[in-house]
Amino acid sequence: MINCLVVDDEPxxxxxxxxxxxxxxxxxxxxxxxxxxxxxxxxxxNKVDLIFLDIEMPEIDGISFLHSIKNIPGVxxxxxxxxxxxxxxxxxxxxxxxxxxxxxxxxxxxNKFYQNLETLKPQSTASSKAKTINVKADRKTYKIELSKIxxxxxxxxxxxxxxxxxxxxxxxxxxxxxxxxxxxxxxxIHRSFLIAKNRVQSFDAETVYINxxxxxxxxxxxxxxxxxxxx
Numbered sequence: 107m108i109n110c111l112v113v114d115d116e117p118x119x120x121x122x123x124x125x126x127x128x129x130x131x132x133x134x135x136x137x138x139x140x141x142x143x144x145x146x147x148x149x150x151x152n153k154v155d156l157i158f159l160d161i162e163m164p165e166i167d168g169i170s171f172l173h174s175i176k177n178i179p180g181v182x183x184x185x186x187x188x189x190x191x192x193x194x195x196x197x198x199x200x201x202x203x204x205x206x207x208x209x210x211x212x213x214x215x216x217n218k219f220y221q222n223l224e225t226l227k228p229q230s231t232a233s234s235k236a237k238t239i240n241v242k243a244d245r246k247t248y249k250i251e252l253s254k255i256x257x258x259x260x261x262x263x264x265x266x267x268x269x270x271x272x273x274x275x276x277x278x279x280x281x282x283x284x285x286x287x288x289x290x291x292x293x294x295i296h297r298s299f300l301i302a303k304n305r306v307q308s309f310d311a312e313t314v315y316i317n318x319x320x321x322x323x324x325x326x327x328x329x330x331x332x333x334x335x336x337x
Contacts, residue, residue, distance in 0.1 A: 108219070109136035109153050113145040113168070114160035114184065119205065123158045123184070126212045133216070142166035146175060154179050155285065156200075156219055161185040172199075178263065179281055180222065182215045223282065228252060228290055237290065239283075241267060243276040250274070252290055256316050258283050258300040268319075295331045296324040309335050 110127050112135070114120045120138050127133045136154055139145040141163055148154060159181055161168040168185075172178060181199040184207065200222060201215035228237040237252045250269060259266040260280040267274045284294045291303045295314055299321050307315050311332065314321045323331050 107134045108132055109134050109155045110158065111136050111145065111148055111154045111156070112138045112158045113140075113142065113163075113171075114158070115140050115163045116160070119160065119184070122207065123212075126207075126209055129209070130213075130216060142168070142171035142174075145171060149175055149179070153281075155281070156180040156182065158182050158184055158203075162187065178279055180219050180279070182219070223286060228287065239287075241274055241276050241278075243274050248274055252287070252302070255292075255302050256305045257302060257319075257321060258292075260298040293331055293334050295327050296322050297326070303334065306335060 110133050112120050112123045112127070114123070117140075120140070124135055124138060127135050133156075136152055137148045139148060143166065145157070145159075149157075157179055159168045159171065161183055162185060163171075166174070168183060172181065182201045182203060183199050184203045184205060186205040200219050203211060203215055228239055238249045239252065241248045241250055250267065254269045254271065256268045256270065258280055259268065261275070263277060264275050265278045265280050265283065267276065280298070280300055284292070284300050287300070288294075292300055293303050294300050301314060301316065301321060305316050307317070309315060309323075309332075311328070312323055314323060314331075314335075
């Protein structure tokens with residue numbers, strides 16, 4: 107299920123997107139906001155996978171909002187102004203929808219979101235059956251075996267993937283990796299860290315140790331993390 111947040115200062119525009127969300131079985135409305143300040147609260151407190159974000163809003167516009175938050179989920183921008191298209195894709199958003207938005211165009215944007223998730227899903231190689239993920243970095247696509255990954259670290263708009271033999275930095279959101287790898291032995295211990303459970307050498311109530319690296323366990327994730335580590 108994809109948790110969607112609709113952010114727009116126009117009630118009719120929010121209503122149109124919400125109606126489209128309700129027509130797609132895999133989408134779930136996590137919330138709606140009429141300004142960026144409310145949206146910041148929603149993103150901080152709740153699990154949001156995809157934001158439908160208006161650009162022209164009072165006080166804080168959509169572009170400024172994106173620059174102000176960490177661990178940005180998938181974003182589809184909505185606006186009545188075509189001139190924002192260049193700024194939109196510089197931010198590496200999933201799509202840019204020009205109002206009024208048709209349902210067909212909405213579905214195309216959703217398909218782009220699914221395609222983005224698909225590149226992160228673990229795959230099995232025919233020869234070794236080792237699960238891998240595709241990671242885009244340095245204008246290339248790397249196939250990384252999950253068994254070689256120690257942990258992921260969020261670096262604002264990027265994610266650092268620390269492996270046994272290399273470290274790769276990709277323009278991605280750590281929440282996307284958390285979404286697709288939670289059933290493959292990876293645990294979110296902090297908003298900035300996702301770790302491979304089988305690479306943990308020791309841990310206490312505040313810290314996980316992987317190859318002498320100390321990684322913090324945040325209060326938000328603490329109970330769930332300790333329960334999984336003690337299994």
